[in-house]
Amino acid sequence: MKKKELCQIVSQEKIADQIFELTLKGELACEMNEPGQFVHLKVSDQLDPLLRRPISIAAIDQQRKEFTMIYRADGKGTNILSKKTTDEIIDVLGPLGNGFPLAEANLGDTALLVGGGIGVPPLYELSKQLVKRGVKVIHVLGFQSSNVVFYHEKFSELGETYIATVDGSYGKKGFVTNVIEDEKLDFDILFSCGPTPMLRALEQAYPHKKVYLSLEERMGCGIGACFACVCHTGDDPTGYSYKKVCSDGPVFKAGEVVL
Amino acid sequence: MKKKELCQIVSQEKIADQIFELTLKGELACEMNEPGQFVHLKVSDQLDPLLRRPISIAAIDQQRKEFTMIYRADGKGTNILSKKTTDEIIDVLGPLGNGFPLAEANLGDTALLVGGGIGVPPLYELSKQLVKRGVKVIHVLGFQSSNVVFYHEKFSELGETYIATVDGSYGKKGFVTNVIEDEKLDFDILFSCGPTPMLRALEQAYPHKKVYLSLEERMGCGIGACFACVCHTGDDPTGYSYKKVCSDGPVFKAGEVVL
């Protein structure tokens, strides 16, 4: 169930250039059952910045009632967030949205997890849960350059992991799609989160495979009430049919919505 | 000289109901030469609350480069301020305005210092400096009730100190003016800071004495540029003549401006 809770910072650490790993403690953690869901964070008690920020859940530890996020301190809100320290309190709304459908991956299947930039984080919890279910995971993670690469080792512990950087300063040079082709990676199911062009490329490359994509869109409410985050559905003769990224997504089956 | 400086919090302590004592460290302290001046504080890095808050300087320690303020956490800005803790940084503009004219009190004179509520703080540094100059000080301090009384002991260390509370829950019951009459306090010079009705009563009660009053007004710039804080001057046939509380005051000679 969705809850609003004042969660305490367990730890916040810079793990790459402008990239922060934030772990919070809260009862909320016990409601987090699907990897790929997100939380909506209020980064300030004041009226500016006003809106919450949507951030994916990157790891869940229900026993300790903790959950972890990884985010880039980019604009105003995330910069404020990055200055908070242990024991400070953050107002969290979540968990929100629908995550990756674990049940679609069967025991013994190979799942390809493809992440780009700050789309990588939700794949970490996904990978952990897939591994736990006996699914073989392969990770292909794309970043701009070496200074913003994170979690290489953590992903490697769970399965084969390829890193691509646009400038070639770390791992393979190029895009994640290049890596998948070059390495001739085969899979039964593909899960991805990252920039829209990447998602679009994956959708087009594997029209006959099971492909699940996690989308991003600017949000107001985060719970499905304001219609800020809608997208057109894939097969829609009327043009009126829509899905909301926040409450129908953020994860959609490839083809379900127009990227 | 006026400066803008990021000052570090040395200590912040609650000393009465909603009343906080805040000590900051900064080079600014060395510029503070007159008791009765104020600083203009930015309580948040964000755009809300937007404006600075004027707060009087209550004590100066130039050797340690520290200065102390006492304020009531009342509205939005002062409440934010009150949550800051040691080592946090505050953006301070100051020292601003003109303080109490120490030189008007001669060696051996008796100075009556009359404060009301959050008008009391600047009288503390004033009293210290008067005592240092060999002036005898008597303090009459008025508060709403016992729970908001502060610095009784500290003032007592410097001279005779009377406390009045409106509800009689501490010291004498009544207003400061009642105390002055009842105790038949005599003086050569009177310095006061507090609510306007109190200042007005004092001005009227002692038309032939040397009386200096510190005013409050809502401020924009705090440095004399915006004309937010003007008041009419006392003797002004045209009606156009004015003084700015922030840069001509906040301390005026009784009669100089219209209260």
Add this chain to the structure above:
Amino acid sequence: MKSLQISLPGLELKNPIMPASGCFGFGREFSELYDLNLLGAIMIKATTLEPRFGNPTPRVAETSSGMLNAIGLQNPGLDKVLNEELTWLSQFDVPIIANVAGSLEEDYIAVAKEISQAPNVHALELNISCPNVKTGGIAFGTIPEVAKSLTKKVKEVSAVPVYVKLSPNVTNIVEMAKAIEDGGADGLTMINTLIGMRLDLKTGKPILANQTGGLSGPAIKPVAIRMIHEVSQHVSLPIIGMGGVQSAADVLEFYYAGARAVAIGTANFVDPFICPTIIEELLELMNSLGFEHISECIGRSWNKRG
């Protein structure tokens, strides 16, 4: 809770707090979070005759203490609103104020006529002020004669009292309000959003796909207060106030200005529990200020009692 009860034309409210149109959908999402029966009323999302998809995304952008939106009146259309949304809402004991929008006079009239007959719709809110729709629309909200004529025609067909929602994007808000009063409206709701825009630092282009959007949130509260203060002294229609309300203190500020009830928009995104929270805090705040009934606060900024 007697001290929060208040009546307006068509509306017997257990309390004066209601979510503003477009910021609460049709209530489904919030019903998962709290009991909608707590609300004084619900202003549902703008309904048009035909379904509308609305504008391309991005549809929202943040501004200092505010936000811009250009949803573009996305809604499932009159039929679905009647048959699915209002029917679903009828399980709650909460009066519904139906926000009616359109591009042509006929559209407004058709929607008003039908939707006003739904048993749980207790009032209409004519949305003549949406800044995010290209065709028509804007004239209704900015030309007094046009507003008056529309109000009149909608009044003729409506089975329930008609409130008209004022746009703040006008030179003379009192003139607009008077024209609408002349048109026979039963009440006013104000204010809708100010027209605004944000440009992206990197691309230089508007952040919103629609370029401009409606500015809402605390940033616009002083504009709303000033307009309600002025209008409430010049027309006798009851006003439902809105624009940047985030707290019980804000609610009182709208009352003092001259409102008889208060709607909450953007704040629902900041805190989805804001409406029930404010209802609770309002009672405490009134107590601490010595008010026995919320109606004592109406127009306190200008009436003699104050």
Add this chain to the structure above:
Amino acid sequence: MKSLQISLPGLELKNPIMPASGCFGFGREFSELYDLNLLGAIMIKATTLEPRFGNPTPRVAETSSGMLNAIGLQNPGLDKVLNEELTWLSQFDVPIIANVAGSLEEDYIAVAKEISQAPNVHALELNISCPNVKTGGIAFGTIPEVAKSLTKKVKEVSAVPVYVKLSPNVTNIVEMAKAIEDGGADGLTMINTLIGMRLDLKTGKPILANQTGGLSGPAIKPVAIRMIHEVSQHVSLPIIGMGGVQSAADVLEFYYAGARAVAIGTANFVDPFICPTIIEELLELMNSLGFEHISECIGRSWNKRG
């Protein structure tokens, strides 16, 4: 520093940053803090024919990400401004834009004629948009014909180019701008403040003695951007943009919208060093975004280059 140089009618600016009228007095206070020669220009406080005391206090109130002011055009009057303030300012190598205000057409004309002859006054800014003065004033800023006529008459007597300052409190800002262009203005400055109000929680009464005041600060930036974006595409006059600027990024947003120079008002109160700070940061920001000259940014939100 070549990359920040820009020319507008009457103004050869070393950089496009200037304090906005009313937020910088006549520069004396700020001259104690930094070298005024750093500034692109200075817009001095509104000058009227006779000295004015202005409104009673309180004259300012804070709002979310903004402030209200109702100074009421306090100024020492034309003679003193000429003989004391402008003379004092002549020690700096900074063009002065003289803000001209009044209640009657004659007042404007008289002030414009005289003040435009001061050697360091390089342009006038006709303040037809001050929301804080009861008599006259407001019609000049809201009725296109009245604005046009005033512009024409002032142009006839002015020895320097005339900029007209637009009020955002109008239904149709483009119509106003076009009328002023027709009147022969050399440029526009926009925006002045939005009319707003705040009420005191305890007393219920307006915080400002004048009741209403002008809303400025970051809260109004999206309104300013939208208006400049619209006006700059419909009239060919150069625009000096303002409204909520707090940073170099904000300056670029105004450029993208269509401004040719940018004024900074309220931010001077938040940080008295804001103007020189922004001038410095603007260069860095332009570099990091790959702009060689500030003029490349003009109208980027709508022009083809962008």
